Amino acid sequence: MADVTLRKVVKKYDDVLAVRGIDLDIADHEFVVLVGPSGCGKSTTLRMIAGLEDITDGDIMIGGDIVNDVPPKDRDIAMVFQNYALYPHMTVAENMSFGLRLKRYPKAEIKTRIDEAARMLDIVELVDRKPKQLSGGQRQRVAMGRAIVRNPKVFLFDEPLSNLDAKLRVQMRIEIKKVHQKVRTTTVYVTHDQVEAMTLADRVVVMNHGRIEQIGTPNELYHKPATKFVASFIGSPAMNFIPCRLEESGGKLHVRITDRLAFPLPPARAARYQSVSRTDRLLLGLRPEHITEASAHPEPGVENFDTVLDVTEPMGMETLIYFALEGAQICGRVNPNAGAVDGGPLRLAVDLNNMHLLNEGTGAVI
Amino acid sequence: MADVAIERSATAPRTVRKRASLRTALKRKSTAAFLMTLPLILLIALLVIYPAFYSLHLATLNKSMQRFIGLGNFQFLFKRETFWLVVEQSCIFAITAVVFKALIGFIVAHVVHNIPAKGQRKWRGMLLVPWVIPPAMSTLAWLWLFDPSYSAFNYLLAGVGVDRIPWTGETGWARFSVILVNIWFGAPFFMIMYLAALKSVPDQLYEAAAIDGANWWQRIWYVTLPMMRNIIAITTLFSLIVTFANFDIVRILTAGGPLDRTHMFATWAFRIGIEGGDIPLGASVSLFMVPILAIAAVFILRDINKRGNEA
Structure with a gap:
């Protein structure tokens, strides 16, 4: 020893x-x-x-x-x-x-x-x-x-x-x-x-x-x-990385992904990312389990959005879904009963309480 | 495959049955294989089996090859002192030469194995040279090197104040010389066989042994030698047979002399049979190699069968 x-x-x-x-x-x-x-x-x-x-x-x-x-x-x-x-x-x-x-x-x-x-x-x-x-x-x-x-x-x-x-x-x-x-x-x-x-x-x-x-x-x-x-x-399926930038809108910090899609940050995250330059090219890191089907009463920090699925992979206890966002292929994990079908629309929820923000240039997690 | 062919012939219409059965016989893998190897079998029969039986027949005839004398030639040989001298010399020659060839081959193989891969090919090629030159030619060069009056060896010895050595003229030195040349010629074969065996031992076995606490010698004893055992056995057997039956080196270097003291079975059989004109007696001499080598083959191959399924 x-x-x-x-x-x-x-x-x-x-x-x-x-x-x-x-x-x-x-x-x-x-x-x-x-x-x-x-x-x-x-x-x-x-x-x-x-x-x-x-x-x-x-x-x-x-x-x-x-x-x-x-x-x-x-x-x-x-x-x-x-x-x-x-x-x-x-x-x-x-x-x-x-x-x-x-x-x-x-x-x-x-x-x-x-x-x-x-x-x-x-x-x-x-x-x-x-x-x-x-x-x-x-x-x-x-x-x-x-x-x-x-x-x-x-x-x-x-x-x-x-x-x-x-x-x-x-x-x-x-x-x-x-x-x-x-x-x-x-x-x-x-x-x-x-x-x-x-x-x-x-x-x-x-x-x-x-x-x-x-x-x-x-x-x-x-x-x-x-x-x-x-x-x-670390992690399988791997974490999703979505190109994004930070943006102030209506007094709240948002992470903007596309012209039409932006999520307001939960207070804890907003405080943490306050000092990040608004012009930096950033990546939003989200694990598949933090992209799930939308629920009727979302918890604080969870934001809903609509998308069209490319492919679904039923695994039994869960179904892996794949869709495109800003040119990146995104993987999420939904309940088998959530109604995910290949090529079909689905309302999804992202849990921003568990998000990561990365600097695209240096690869460092902020 | 064969089963399928038989089934098909059974369902064929009766009228063409005879021709079909010939076709199916040809279709069978074993039949086709036999037919293809037949030329080689015939060639071997012609060149090996026929001469072997013919020499057996020859050995039972008298000198003029007119009369059957049974085992008379053998009885005659047993009584001759030279015969027992040849037996002894053949054994000394073969065993000493093979032991040294194996030892030198083993050491050189290790040295070459440890040369960086870049230069290794060059060294391997150069070290094989003695083995690829026809021995009848290279032995001539050795004959000149051993010449008592003008040779390079004695010239060098004279340079350091040592008396001339009668390399091929005195029993001890003559035996030493023929064995030396045989080792020089045969060691590269051992080297290349052992080198191939060494290369097939996985490096991780040595690493495991190094971690287990084995030193250099223990790694050779517990890893290298057991892993090479089959190659060592086969190479030794093969070399023992070839060395025991050696003809060219002795014939050219000493022609059996001085006073028959370097004769081997093959050279003595040639002396008696071809030069002495007693072909049946020569055949009897050469037949003596068979039982001696057969015993060696049985012993060594039995060991291979026993160990063969381990590696």
Whole structure:
């Protein structure tokens, strides 16, 4: 068990900057997920923590000790790889005990640890099999078992679920969460899947182009994104961005979308955006769940408007609707009984209490 | 496929049944496959099976090939000291050469594997040169290098004040020389096979082993070698057979000398059969390679079958 600290860590491949000086503090017992699109530097960051990649500049500390030049085997970490990286010529038990055998642990101790891990992961009956005889999900469990028996300071997961099918992925996600609740080892987990990041993490680190865009709890990232990138990356379906500007009319601040469509801002929002220049090109950020069917008695801050739908997607418990506004395709979520049909008209309501206002030029959330 | 064809023929009208059955027979995949491989089968029968049986037949004849003498040639061989010398020399030659070829091939493959990808092709190509030159030609060059009076080796040795070495003139040195040339010729083959095997080991296995705490040597012992086991077995077997049956290097470098001390089965069979005019006895000598190599093949291939389904 240990905390992990990254100080201005830089990774340069020849002339390409893969990681551009990131700072990150991971507390003991914490489950941190690095998430971002491919090529954002998240895997490189993880591999630098593991010691599989040299760092070009900066410091990495595990448990307070600088480990920049410590080889992987002396960092007391365990890693689960995307393709499991099980030794094909060893049985499950041999795979799991390999690290312990190299460190010359007593046989009885090794056996206890394997039994314990196998029971935790529900692979007791598989310990004598070879990896080839296992399914993808079972191999994933063995790879996790190999990490658990070592009882390391830090667990590192490198996209461990991306080789599994969707159903198994959900199941293993829960499994990983359960394991972490039991062993409480500090964990750094890399994924490109924002759902995995949201569901697993104590804190999520969103990365883009080798930089950290935002660090926060899943709820913070969802409800208070700092940048347009985070706002669009977290959440599915993604947040809508509608070009707009601010306008004073009748003593109240309005957000104007088209010549005919403008919404008055609720008082709290109006106060917050008072200082924003009226000529700035802005984006109105609205999550699909804040665009719903209109109700007869709208709450304060909820504004109704009429539109014609392009496409509807019935999902069962809700129906996703798509329509065009100022050239942008907008997605909303309505009740299945709201009468949404392809190409049909619908009266919708936007909840401006949950709106975001972004600067179109800088992408910053105001 | 075959089932479908049979069904169709059953429903065909009776009048054309005979012709249809011929057509369906041709339609069957197995029949067509057999017919297509037939030329090759015939060629193999002509060039391999016929000579093999003919040499078996030859080995049972007397020197003038007029009279059947059964196992007489073999009885004669067992009594000759030179025969046992050849057996011993063939074993020493093959085992020593294969062990060193495998070792050198393994080391060089690792070195080449660690060369950056840019320059690797060039090195791979250059290292393969000894193997692609016909050995009959390259051995001639070695023969000149080994020449006792004018050769480069002895010239260099004289330069550092060491006496001339009779490279091919003394039993120990002659054996050393033929083995050396065989290693020089065969090591690139091991190198290229091992390099291919090395490249097929996923990098993540090494990374996992590095994190598990394995040092350089443990990574080779616990990851590289087990992953390469099948390639090592097949390459060793193949090389053992080819080395055991070697002819050209010994023939050109020493012609079996001095005093038959570097003869192998193939060269001695040639000496007796072609040069000595006793073709049945020569055939008997060469037939001795079959059981020895068969035993080696069984042992090594059995291991491959056992391990084959793991990787």
